[in-house]
Amino acid sequence: MLGSKLDILKQEWIDVVFTGRNKAYGAYELRKSNPRNTNRALILGIVFFVFVVSLKTIINMIDGFIPKADVKVKMTDVVLTPPPPEEQKKIPPPPPPEPPKPKVDQVKFPPPVVKPDNEVKEEPPTVQELKVADPGQNNQKGDPNAEIRIDEPVGNADIKQVTEEEPNKIFVSVETPPGFPGGLGAFGKYLEKNIKYPGVDRENNVQGKVFVSFVVERDGSLTDISAVRGPSQTLKDEAIRVLQKSPKWTPGIQNGRPVRVQYTVPINFTLGSEE
Structure with a gap:
């Protein structure tokens, strides 16, 4: 009996199979050259695979030997606009000082307006009041020690305020x-x-x-x-x-x-x- 190591692709078996047959038909030549063609295809496949995998490395090696042209850098002048000025917080001015007291008492004297009696809210000062006080915009106590001032506002300040400079300047x-x-x-x-x-x-x-x-x-x-x-x-x-x-x-x-x-x-x- 034939053993398990029987190889039907060996030349001896191929000759036995095609004994008495037309060997020029083509099948005989194909089976005869099959091992050689298989080995060649395997080697070519391995070579192609290695070439594809190593292609990037080969390209880098070639680029290292070829001198590169100088890269042209285009210079463009850039005009920077200055930043907008910072808005400085305006310090509000100090309130005006309180005017000094008048020398003579003042009594409020509203401007004369003709109205019916039922619409009158403030009575004008009497003649007796005007004998001891001057007419003014408000009822104001005077200061006998104050100086006489004409056409100046009056207030409740005893002494006119003076703004001094920074003491630690x-x-x-x-x-x-x-x-x-x-x-x-x-x-x-x-x-x-x-x-x-x-x-x-x-x-x-x-x-x-x-x-x-x-x-x-x-x-x-x-x-x-x-x-x-x-x-x-x-x-x-x-x-x-x-x-x-x-x-x-x-x-x-x-x-x-x-x-x-x-x-x-x-x-x-x-x-x-x-x-």
Whole structure:
């Protein structure tokens, strides 16, 4: 009997099947070349599959060897419009001050209008009332100590209100500037007596002017003392120290009253003449 390993596609079996038959018909040639055609088709299929899968990688490799042309960038000028201005909140003005009291009492005197008696709401002042009071828009008590004012509104204020400036405002320029007690000569003597030249600057021959800024308060004391410019930090610190020990100055005067004033003085540091 034939075993399980029978292969009917072997050439020997094909010859047995086509024994005594027309081998030129075509079926014999097809069966004879079937293993070769199957292997060729399988190899071509595998090659095609690998080529399709690797196509992207091959393209990238080719692009890496080909120089790319420079990309042209088109420059376009863009005109930016400025942002709209912010609307500033308008601060409402303060209410007008209350007018002062009149010198003489006033009695309300309505304008004369001809009406029937039943429509009259306010009676005009009598002659006796007008002997001791002046006619006015309202009933108003007067102030015998007040000044006589003509064609000015009247009110209930005893003294006319005066709006003052911000009390903590710092002025840069005033009518009468502040000063050291005794003037500039006394200020120079004070610096000469109290300045201690820093040893480091003395050894390194550091000299120059230190500009010190401060605020002269209304009582003459000095606050916000700072060195604006100087040749060294140690000289700046020494100038600040001396001004912190300074006696009270004469305050600046504006509109007849003392005010806070921003002030700047130069202090000259020279070896051999400390001032």
